[in-house]
Amino acid sequence: DTAVSQTPKYLVTQMGNDKSIKCEQNLGHDTMYWYKQDSKKFLKIMFSYNNKELIINETVPNRFSPKSPDKAHLNLHINSLELGDSAVYFCASSQGRSPGELFFGEGSRLTVL
Amino acid sequence: KQEVTQIPAALSVPEGENLVLNCSFTDSAIYNLQWFRQDPGKGLTSLLLIQSSQREQTSGRLNASLDKSSGRSTLYIAASQPGDSATYLCAVNGGSEKLVFGKGTKLTVNP
Numbered sequence: 001d002t003a004v005s006q007t008p009k010y011l012v013t014q015m016g017n018d019k020s021i022k023c024e025q026n027l028g029h030d031t032m033y034w035y036k037q038d039s040k041k042f043l044k045i046m047f048s049y050n051n052k053e054l055i056i057n058e059t060v061p062n063r064f065s066p067k068s069p070d071k072a073h074l075n076l077h078i079n080s081l082e083l084g085d086s087a088v089y090f091c092a093s094s095q096g097r098s099p100g101e102l103f104f105g106e107g108s109r110l111t112v113l
Numbered sequence: 114k115q116e117v118t119q120i121p122a123a124l125s126v127p128e129g130e131n132l133v134l135n136c137s138f139t140d141s142a143i144y145n146l147q148w149f150r151q152d153p154g155k156g157l158t159s160l161l162l163i164q165s166s167q168r169e170q171t172s173g174r175l176n177a178s179l180d181k182s183s184g185r186s187t188l189y190i191a192a193s194q195p196g197d198s199a200t201y202l203c204a205v206n207g208g209s210e211k212l213v214f215g216k217g218t219k220l221t222v223n224p
Binding site for chain 2: 004033040041042043044045048056058090092100101102103104105106107
């Protein structure tokens with residue numbers, strides 16, 4: 001069983017569209033994250049949720065809206081996609097608010113044309 | 114603001130060689146430090162987690178050390194194999210609920 005799973009793995013869309021990426025973890029962790037990895041492979045945190053509560057929101061445009069229906073799921077919705085949104089988005093989870101060992105999904109590669 | 118630097122950006126070695134990857138951080142007030150491995154097109158896999166009170170951690174052929182006072186960590190890989198080829202990332206947790214990542218070292222182990 002995959003510990004942290006993301007869907008879709010690949011997403012190609014036009015500028016201006018709205019898209020969502022879903023993430024689920026079956027590790028029983030209480031904290032989930034979204035990270036963005038840009039074309040230079042630099043990994044940077046976007047959001048973090050602990051028990052469905054938003055605890056980190058890193059200077060991310062309002063077009064990005066995370067939603068956590070329960071502590072096992074964290075989805076990312078992006079409105080009005082722009083070319084600069086093209087990246088790989090990684091979901092991760094850990095136990096506790098201050099991350100110990102982090103478990104990552106395989107990433108969702110978003111390409112905006 | 115915490116900054117994490119990894120040198121070199123890329124490293125190519127022959128199979129069987131022992132090697133060291135370096136990670137430095139600017140703020141020594143850290144909670145823990147993790148080393149990850151990333152294979153092309155894949156997510157990150159946690160290799161070793163060192164708490165701020167620890168000096169090193171070992172897992173198989175991997176050994177990670179931490180020197181908080183100098184703001185440095187090293188990942189030692191013994192008897193490297195082609196399957197070790199990947200990008201290795203270092204990430205520092207300053208206790209602010211988020212990790213700060215370095216840009217990684219791309220390792221190629223040649224048969």
